[in-house]
Amino acid sequence: MYTLDELAGMTEGSVQSLLFPEEPLKLYLPIKYTLEAGGKRIRPLIALASCGMFNDDATQAVNIAMGIEVFHNFTLLHDDIMDNADIRRGRPTVHKTWDNNTAILSGDAMIIYAYELISKCEPVILGRILNIFNSVAMGVCQGQQYDMDFETSDKVTIPDYMEMIRLKTAVLLAGAAQMGAVAGGASDENSQKMYDFGIALGLGFQLQDDILDTYGDPATFGKNIGGDIDCNKKTFLLIKALETAVKEDKKKLVSLINGRNHDKNEKFQSVKEIYDRCGVKEAARAEIGKYHNQAVAILDSIGVPEEKKSAMREVVKILIKRDR
Amino acid sequence: MYTLDELAGMTEGSVQSLLFPEEPLKLYLPIKYTLEAGGKRIRPLIALASCGMFNDDATQAVNIAMGIEVFHNFTLLHDDIMDNADIRRGRPTVHKTWDNNTAILSGDAMIIYAYELISKCEPVILGRILNIFNSVAMGVCQGQQYDMDFETSDKVTIPDYMEMIRLKTAVLLAGAAQMGAVAGGASDENSQKMYDFGIALGLGFQLQDDILDTYGDPATFGKNIGGDIDCNKKTFLLIKALETAVKEDKKKLVSLINGRNHDKNEKFQSVKEIYDRCGVKEAARAEIGKYHNQAVAILDSIGVPEEKKSAMREVVKILIKRDR
Numbered sequence: 001m002y003t004l005d006e007l008a009g010m011t012e013g014s015v016q017s018l019l020f021p022e023e024p025l026k027l028y029l030p031i032k033y034t035l036e037a038g039g040k041r042i043r044p045l046i047a048l049a050s051c052g053m054f055n056d057d058a059t060q061a062v063n064i065a066m067g068i069e070v071f072h073n074f075t076l077l078h079d080d081i082m083d084n085a086d087i088r089r090g091r092p093t094v095h096k097t098w099d100n101n102t103a104i105l106s107g108d109a110m111i112i113y114a115y116e117l118i119s120k121c122e123p124v125i126l127g128r129i130l131n132i133f134n135s136v137a138m139g140v141c142q143g144q145q146y147d148m149d150f151e152t153s154d155k156v157t158i159p160d161y162m163e164m165i166r167l168k169t170a171v172l173l174a175g176a177a178q179m180g181a182v183a184g185g186a187s188d189e190n191s192q193k194m195y196d197f198g199i200a201l202g203l204g205f206q207l208q209d210d211i212l213d214t215y216g217d218p219a220t221f222g223k224n225i226g227g228d229i230d231c232n233k234k235t236f237l238l239i240k241a242l243e244t245a246v247k248e249d250k251k252k253l254v255s256l257i258n259g260r261n262h263d264k265n266e267k268f269q270s271v272k273e274i275y276d277r278c279g280v281k282e283a284a285r286a287e288i289g290k291y292h293n294q295a296v297a298i299l300d301s302i303g304v305p306e307e308k309k310s311a312m313r314e315v316v317k318i319l320i321k322r323d324r
Numbered sequence: 325m326y327t328l329d330e331l332a333g334m335t336e337g338s339v340q341s342l343l344f345p346e347e348p349l350k351l352y353l354p355i356k357y358t359l360e361a362g363g364k365r366i367r368p369l370i371a372l373a374s375c376g377m378f379n380d381d382a383t384q385a386v387n388i389a390m391g392i393e394v395f396h397n398f399t400l401l402h403d404d405i406m407d408n409a410d411i412r413r414g415r416p417t418v419h420k421t422w423d424n425n426t427a428i429l430s431g432d433a434m435i436i437y438a439y440e441l442i443s444k445c446e447p448v449i450l451g452r453i454l455n456i457f458n459s460v461a462m463g464v465c466q467g468q469q470y471d472m473d474f475e476t477s478d479k480v481t482i483p484d485y486m487e488m489i490r491l492k493t494a495v496l497l498a499g500a501a502q503m504g505a506v507a508g509g510a511s512d513e514n515s516q517k518m519y520d521f522g523i524a525l526g527l528g529f530q531l532q533d534d535i536l537d538t539y540g541d542p543a544t545f546g547k548n549i550g551g552d553i554d555c556n557k558k559t560f561l562l563i564k565a566l567e568t569a570v571k572e573d574k575k576k577l578v579s580l581i582n583g584r585n586h587d588k589n590e591k592f593q594s595v596k597e598i599y600d601r602c603g604v605k606e607a608a609r610a611e612i613g614k615y616h617n618q619a620v621a622i623l624d625s626i627g628v629p630e631e632k633k634s635a636m637r638e639v640v641k642i643l644i645k646r647d648r
Binding site: 024026 | 345347348350351398402405406424425428429431432433435436437439440443447450451454455458461462465466468469470472473
C-alpha cells in the first residue's frame with residue numbers, strides 16, 4: 001500500500017521526468033513552462049491512488065496519470081486564451097508570455113502528447129483505456145462549450161449547471177479514477193464504480209470551489225476571492241440565489257449583474273449579503289455533503305482491504321473539505 | 325481491386341456519414357461546416373488505396389481514413405486562426421463565421437474525434453496504428469511551428485524548408501499510406517515502404533503546390549495565384565531565388581520583400597521575372613521529378629499484383645502532375 005505522500009512524490013517526480021524534444025523550441029517551451037508551474041496534480045494522484053487500490057504496484061498507471069495531467073494542462077492553456085486570462089498559478093499565462101498562436105499550437109501538441117503517454121499502457125488494456133479517455137476528453141470539450149454558452153444565457157438552471165460541471169470538471173477526475181483502476185487490474189464492475197466515485201468527487205470538489213471563490217480565506221485559497229461575482233459567473237450560488245431570492249433581493253441582484261459601474265468591492269459585499277439572506281452557501285454545502293457521502297459509500301462498497309483505500313480517502317478529505 | 329473512382333466514392337460517402345452529437349450545437353456545427361465543405365480528400369483516399377493494395381476489402385481502413393481526414397481538417401481550422409485567413413474552400417473560415425474561441429474549441433474536439441475514429445480499428449493493430457498516428461500528428465504540429473518560425477527568419481535554407489514541408493505536409497500523407505497498409509494486413513516491411521512512398525509523394529505534392537501558386541492557371545488551381553509572393557512566404561522558389569540570383573536581382577528581390585508600398589500585381593510580375601531569370605521553376609521541377617521517381621520506384625518494389633497498385637498510381641499522377 002501507498003501513503004498519499006508517496007503517491008504525491010511519485011506524481012511530481014514523474015511530471016518532472018517528462019521528456020520533450022529540443023526542437024522546435026517554441027512548440028515545447030510553453031509546454032514545459034505550463035507543466036513545471038505546478039498545480040495540485042489532483043488528477044494523476046487520483047489515477048495512481050485508484051491503481052494502488054487494486055495493485056501493489058501503482059506505477060502501472062503512471063503513464064496514464066501523466067497523460068491525464070498533460071491533458072488537463074492543455075485545457076488550462078486553451079481556456080486561458082478563451083477567457084483572456086492574464087495569470088495562472090502566479091505566472092503570466094502562455095498566451096501572454098508568448099502569443100495566442102503559440103498557445104493554440106502548444107495546446108494542440110499537448111493533446112497529442114497526452115495520447116502518446118496514454119498509449120504507453122499495457123497493450124492488453126489499450127482499447128479499454130482509449131475508450132474511456134476518448135469519451136472523457138470529448139466530455140471536457142463539451143463542458144467548456146456549455147460554460148461559454150452559459151455566459152450569454154439567462155436561463156441556466158441548477159440541473160444545467162450540474163451537467164456543465166459534470167462534463168467540464170468531474171469526468172476527467174472520474175476517468176482518472178477509472179483508468180487507474182483498469183491499469184491496476186480492477187474488474188469492470190469495480191472500474192465502473194471508480195468512475196462513479198470520481199463523478200461524485202468532482203461535483204463536490206467544484207461546488208466547494210464555488211463556495212471558496214466567494215467565502216474562502218484569501219490566505220489559503222490561491223485564487224483571488226470574489227472573481228466569480230466580479231465577472232457574473234453563473235455558479236451554483238448565483239443560480240440558486242436568482243431562483244430563491246425574495247422579490248426585492250432578486251431585483252437588486254439582477255441590477256448588480258447587469259450594471260457596469262459598480263465598485264468591485266461594494267458589488268462583492270452586496271451580492272454576498274443577498275447570498276447570505278438566501279442561504280445559498282448552506283444549500284451548496286448540503287449538495288457537497290450529498291456528493292461526499294456518495295463518494296465515500298462507493299469506496300466503502302469496493303471489496304479491497306481497508307488499508308488499500310486510505311490514500312484515496314485522504315484525497316476525498318482534501319478535495320471536499322478544503323477550507324476546514 | 326478498386327478503381328480510384330470507387331475509392332473516392334467510398335471516401336466521400338464515409339465523410340458524409342460521420343455522426344455527431346446534437347449538443348452542444350456550437351461545438352459540433354463548426355466541425356460539420358468544415359467537413360462538409362469538401363476539399364480533395366487526398367489523405368483518406370491514400371489510406372484506402374494503400375489498404376486496397378494489400379487487402380480485397382479496402383473498408384478495413386475506413387475508420388482510419390476518416391480519422392486522418394478529421395485530423396487534417398482540424399489543422400486547417402487552427403491554421404486559419406493563426407494565419408488570420410478569411411476564406412477556406414470558397415467559404416468564410418470558422419473563426420470568421422463564428423469566432424476565435426469557437427474555432428479553437430471545435431478544433432480541439434476534432435483532434436479527439438480523430439482519435440475516436442482511429443481507435444475503432446481492429447484491436448490487434450491498435451497499438452501499431454496509434455504509434456504511427458501519434459508520431460505523425462506531433463510531426464504536423466512541429467511542421468506548423470517551423471512554418472511560423474520561418475516567417476520571421478531570414479536564414480531559411482532549402483534543407484530547412486524541405487524538413488518543414490516534410491513535417492507539415494508529407495508525414496500525414498505518409499501516415500495515411502502506412503496506416504492503410506497496416507489495416508490491410510501488409511508486412512512491417514511493406515507498411516514502412518508505404519510510409520516512405522507517402523513522404524516522397526507529399527514532398528513532390530507540396531513543391532508542385534509552390535509552383536502552381538506562382539505559375540498555375542487561376543481557372544484550375546482553386547486558390548488565388550500569387551498569394552505566396554504577396555505575403556513573402558518562404559517557399560522553395562523564393563529561397564532558391566535568394567540563394568542563386570545574381571547580385572542585382574538579389575538586391576531587387578530583397579527590396580521587394582521588405583518594401584511595403586509595392587503594387588501587388590507589379591510586385592508579383594517583378595518577382596516572377598527574377599524567378600524566371602534564376603530558373604527556380606525548373607529547379608523545383610527537377611526536385612519534383614526526383615520525388616516522383618522515388619514514389620514510383622517504391623510502388624514498383626512492392627510485391628503485389630500490378631492491378632492492385634493502379635488506384636495508387638492514379639493518386640500519384642493526380643498529386644504530382646496536377647497542371648498538365
